[in-house]
Amino acid sequence: xxxxxxxHPFTFAVFPILALLAYNITEVTPRVALRSIVISLTTAxxxxxIFRLISRSWQKAGLLTTLFMILFFSxxxxxxxxxQHAVFGYNLGRHRYLTVAYGxxxxxGLWIVLRKLKHxxxxxxxxxxxxxxxxxxxVYQIARYSFTVARNEQLxxxxxxxxxxxxxxxxxxxxxxxxxxxxxxxxQDALLxxxxxxxxxxxxxxxxxxxxxxxxxxxxxxxxxxxLATALNMNYLPELNxxxxxxxxxxxxxxxxxxxxxxxxxxxxxxxxxxxxxxxYEWSRITDADAYLxxxxxPYEFQVPQPFEVVLLRTTAVLIWSDTINPASTGYSQTQxxxxxxxxxxxxxxxxxxxxxxxLPRLASYSGPKFxxxxxxxxxxxxxxxxxxxxxxxxxxxxxxxxxxPVDEEYQVKGYTNEIQFLNSRxxxxxxxxxxxxxxxPIIVLLGDHGLGDENRSENLAxxxxxxxxxxxxxxxxxxxxxxxxxxxxSFGAHYSLLPDVSYDESNQPITETSPACLP
Numbered sequence: 001x002x003x004x005x006x007x008h009p010f011t012f013a014v015f016p017i018l019a020l021l022a023y024n025i026t027e028v029t030p031r032v033a034l035r036s037i038v039i040s041l042t043t044a045x046x047x048x049x050i051f052r053l054i055s056r057s058w059q060k061a062g063l064l065t066t067l068f069m070i071l072f073f074s075x076x077x078x079x080x081x082x083x084q085h086a087v088f089g090y091n092l093g094r095h096r097y098l099t100v101a102y103g104x105x106x107x108x109g110l111w112i113v114l115r116k117l118k119h120x121x122x123x124x125x126x127x128x129x130x131x132x133x134x135x136x137x138x139v140y141q142i143a144r145y146s147f148t149v150a151r152n153e154q155l156x157x158x159x160x161x162x163x164x165x166x167x168x169x170x171x172x173x174x175x176x177x178x179x180x181x182x183x184x185x186x187x188q189d190a191l192l193x194x195x196x197x198x199x200x201x202x203x204x205x206x207x208x209x210x211x212x213x214x215x216x217x218x219x220x221x222x223x224x225x226x227x228l229a230t231a232l233n234m235n236y237l238p239e240l241n242x243x244x245x246x247x248x249x250x251x252x253x254x255x256x257x258x259x260x261x262x263x264x265x266x267x268x269x270x271x272x273x274x275x276x277x278x279x280x281y282e283w284s285r286i287t288d289a290d291a292y293l294x295x296x297x298x299p300y301e302f303q304v305p306q307p308f309e310v311v312l313l314r315t316t317a318v319l320i321w322s323d324t325i326n327p328a329s330t331g332y333s334q335t336q337x338x339x340x341x342x343x344x345x346x347x348x349x350x351x352x353x354x355x356x357x358x359x360l361p362r363l364a365s366y367s368g369p370k371f372x373x374x375x376x377x378x379x380x381x382x383x384x385x386x387x388x389x390x391x392x393x394x395x396x397x398x399x400x401x402x403x404x405x406p407v408d409e410e411y412q413v414k415g416y417t418n419e420i421q422f423l424n425s426r427x428x429x430x431x432x433x434x435x436x437x438x439x440x441x442p443i444i445v446l447l448g449d450h451g452l453g454d455e456n457r458s459e460n461l462a463x464x465x466x467x468x469x470x471x472x473x474x475x476x477x478x479x480x481x482x483x484x485x486x487x488x489x490x491s492f493g494a495h496y497s498l499l500p501d502v503s504y505d506e507s508n509q510p511i512t513e514t515s516p517a518c519l520p
Contacts (some may be wrong), residue, residue, distance in 0.1 A: 196413075
């Protein structure tokens with residue numbers, strides 16, 4: 001009886017989904033795959049029943065369903081490969097070629113299963129075994145990571161212990177504190193030198209509002225996780241990693257120190273609430289904030305494919321239908337259909353950034369005091385925003401093979417500066433509203449977590465707004481590790497000593513300042 005058990009249609013139906021989930025598990029939560037798994041398993045069941053009616057054999061029905069699943073889930077991978085690699089000088093990456101080839105393969109497979117195969121017990125057992133073996137690695141990776149996250153979240157409450165106390169004067173009204181990260185925004189001299197873009201008008205507008213712009217700022221680390229963990233915990237990675245080790249965690253868990261950070265804990269200890277926007281990146285999603293703001297509250301709404309689902313669908317034969325109903329498949333289209341996101345994979349990214357930019361100024365009227373964490377993925381790739389906020393329709397800005405980046409240096413420079421200009425058009429109004437409409441003048445940290453690349457990777461935008469004379473305590477070469485040390489000393493009566501302002505490269509070697517204007 002066990003020889004006739006048919007498992008493989010269902011293992012082959014979920015394997016591509018679990019494999020993609022395992023590959024991206026550090027950026028998403030397992031629940032993003034739930035809808036895809038349910039749909040795929042239901043489809044496999046229905047196909048098996050249909051093929052059973054045709055073949056009058058459950059084993060043949062299982063083989064035909066598995067063949068269908070293999071063809072369905074491999075289509076997008078083969079299509080992309082053929083688009084990027086010519087075969088004997090011919091570009092076969094076209095639906096008109098591939099659909100014919102896939103159709104012939106299925107017809108031949110159908111004929112073999114229905115007419116030629118007689119004794120199927122061994123073949124069924126073999127496919128059952130192969131399907132189960134395929135699931136072992138992704139299931140292990142997902143389970144291991146999920147277990148580690150659950151365990152570490154229990155420990156993370158101790159991962160950033162309070163090292164000092166903030167002093168609140170009696171009857172004092174506490175200011176809201178905004179920590180706004182502009183991912184990849186470099187500083188003025190780097191923009192002028194490397195991109196021939198003069199950012200002085202924007203910086204002058206910040207200064208006109210009362211911001212202190214640190215002209216010689218550097219990020220402490222070249223990657224976002226290290227940069228944000230350092231800024232929010234007011235210490236360098238070796239010390240933070242030692243703290244993690246003391247909690248029996250590893251350096252890979254540094255993202256926990258973004259979620260459970262020193263700045264947040266200190267402010268919450270004196271009555272602040274935490275407000276956080278969904279960043280789109282799992283390690284910087286502060287989901288346990290008092291208010292966690294997302295642009296959509298319906299993550300499983302069918303007509304809005306989630307980013308994970310979009311990536312998955314582009315690997316499947318859904319691409320044929322999607323390219324047919326959305327012919328502008330390489331760019332953004334204002335005509336949205338249920339699967340428009342399959343063609344333009346950055347819809348979710350666009351909606352998330354616009355939501356943050358639109359909601360930020362409204363927070364000024366919300367009761368506080370509050371600590372606001374807003375990680376904006378601009379001017380980070382993909383370069384989808386034109387200077388006026390329109391969506392770039394030229395795929396050269398975001399279709400480099402193997403990434404969401406530009407196809408060449410010309411698109412790199414233009415796409416990056418386009419996004420800078422778009423941010424510059426939105427931020428002054430947002431910041432002015434936060435300052436004018438707050439009941440108590442707020443504290444605002446406007447920070448590029450790092451620059452773009454090469455020499456300017458460590459040269460980041462840094463601007464600080466402190467009420468009264470507080471802004472006078474900043475200095476041109478301040479780095480993020482000292483930002484909240486200085487803010488807490490100035491505005492909350494703390495007594496932090498400032499650390500040396502050091503910027504490290506990816507090999508953890510100190511970087512020497514090269515800009516003549518910033519040299520001692």
